[in-house]
Amino acid sequence: MSILFRYMLREYVKIFGMCFAGLMTIYLVIDFFEKVRRFLRYDAHVLDVLAYFVLKMPAISYQIAPLAVLMATLLTIGLLSRSHEITAMRSCGISLYWITSPFLFFGTVLAMVLFLFSSTVIPLALAKAEQIKTSRIEKRPVPVSIKAAQPWVSLGDQTLMNIDTIDPGGSVLRKIRLYRLSPTFELQQIAEAQRAVYSPQGWVLEDGIRRSFRQDGTVSVSTFRTTPLPLAQIPDDFTTWLELDSETMTLQEIRSYVDRLQLGGSILPRLLTDYYGRIAFPCVTFIMVVVGIALSLRRTGVRGSGMAMGIGQAMAVGFFYWSTHSVAIALGRGGALSPMLAGWMANLVFLTFGCYLLLKVRY
Numbered sequence: 237m238s239i240l241f242r243y244m245l246r247e248y249v250k251i252f253g254m255c256f257a258g259l260m261t262i263y264l265v266i267d268f269f270e271k272v273r274r275f276l277r278y279d280a281h282v283l284d285v286l287a288y289f290v291l292k293m294p295a296i297s298y299q300i301a302p303l304a305v306l307m308a309t310l311l312t313i314g315l316l317s318r319s320h321e322i323t324a325m326r327s328c329g330i331s332l333y334w335i336t337s338p339f340l341f342f343g344t345v346l347a348m349v350l351f352l353f354s355s356t357v358i359p360l361a362l363a364k365a366e367q368i369k370t371s372r373i374e375k376r377p378v379p380v381s382i383k384a385a386q387p388w389v390s391l392g393d394q395t396l397m398n399i400d401t402i403d404p405g406g407s408v409l410r411k412i413r414l415y416r417l418s419p420t421f422e423l424q425q426i427a428e429a430q431r432a433v434y435s436p437q438g439w440v441l442e443d444g445i446r447r448s449f450r451q452d453g454t455v456s457v458s459t460f461r462t463t464p465l466p467l468a469q470i471p472d473d474f475t476t477w478l479e480l481d482s483e484t485m486t487l488q489e490i491r492s493y494v495d496r497l498q499l500g501g502s503i504l505p506r507l508l509t510d511y512y513g514r515i516a517f518p519c520v521t522f523i524m525v526v527v528g529i530a531l532s533l534r535r536t537g538v539r540g541s542g543m544a545m546g547i548g549q550a551m552a553v554g555f556f557y558w559s560t561h562s563v564a565i566a567l568g569r570g571g572a573l574s575p576m577l578a579g580w581m582a583n584l585v586f587l588t589f590g591c592y593l594l595l596k597v598r599y
Contacts, residue, residue, distance in 0.1 A: 240325075245338035247316070252308035252342070259300040259307075264289065267296075280373040288373065291365035294358045295483075298350055302520045302557070305346065307550035309339055309528025314545075317532075336529045343525035350518035355487040363484040391466055394418065406471035407434040412441060423449055432465050439465035482510035490514075505575055509568030512579025513561075520557065523587045527553060530593030557586055 268289065275285050313336075316322050325335055370376050389397045391414070400411035414427040429444030441463045448456045482490055490511045494504065531549050561582035568578025 240330075241338055244335070245342060248308060248312045248339055248342060251312050251315075252304055255307045255311070256297075256301065256304040259304055260293075260296060263296050263300060264293075267292070275373055278374050284368055284372045288365050288368050291361045291368070294353055294361045298353055298358055298517075301346060301350060302517075302524045303550060303554040305343055305521045306524040306528045306553055307547060309525050310532055310545075310550055311547070312339070313529065313532035332533065336525075339525045339529065340522065343522040346521045347518045350521060351515070354514050354518060359484050359486045359489075366484065389467070389469070393466075394421075397467070408432070412444075412465075425449065432467070434471050439467040441465050482507055482514075487511065487514055505571045506569040508575035509565055509578045512576045513565050513568075514579075516580045516583050517561075519583055520586070523583055523590060524553075524557075526590035526594065527586060530590050530596075553586075557582055560585055 272285070313322070322335060326332075387399050389399065391397055394417040396415045396417075398413040398415070399409050402409055409432040410430065412427075412429045412432050414425075414429075415423065416425040416427075418424050425446065425448045427441070427444055427446045429441040431443070432439050432441050434440075442461070444460050444463070446458050446460065448458075450456065485493070490507055494507055494511065528550070531553070564573065564578045564581035567573040568575050573581070
């Protein structure tokens, strides 16, 4: 790593740190004043409120890092141009590709860091923050059972299961009904059970009654104390159903949950879209570096924009990126776009935009 590379990287990191700290402060102040009145109504302890905001900081950092990268790129090139350092490097025969390589290097490293945060740290921190908010700040009691948000489950073999309520731990399902259909979709059997309990050996139905409908029109009725239930889901899946919030799930948990749903013949576009979106979003730091370089050098190839212009451009690009990303994710969750395309669409659009602007730069 040459002296000039280290110098450029050091200057860039310093400006990124200032941009990041400024955006973080603004975000926290707005979020604090938005929530503090509600927290005061619950007579919340100061330490609980502070713990809640500290645990939310990784998620906030994840959201503002791309904007800070874009802003730092625009400002760094602008300041280097104002002090004629880019002109001096160009006069020594150094290409713009090499001059901007420290920025691309930093954007790539930051993308990997954000991916690691997104896959594990942020979901765990958000889950803990939500727990503090619910149990220690708002002091909500733990419910005995909760109405199932998704009451129907496909078990395969033409069998559907209906769930009435779920215990908070997810290991007990109550008031279960199983409907088995023939290949011609005629009702063959109905089984009703008071509960389904999860054990190391799998799910077991307890205290139920089974009605079988014969072709001659008669019905046979039998009762059972326990009987196995061929259900692919695990208790954690049903606790996920209670919230259906992918933000508090790690990437591995989302992937495992989706695989179990697909094993049972179900598809959940919302979770798949969030999964691909979580994978794609960290890459935006590299894309924002490309866009920032192109915006700064698009006119003359040597002069960057001023500080005010750089901040304005960063805000505008950030707004359009979030708008594109939000619309694409909404379309993916609704099934209008494939989940993978929805997750990556904003990145593809802005990478294309950045590469197009780079082609317009005069080298």
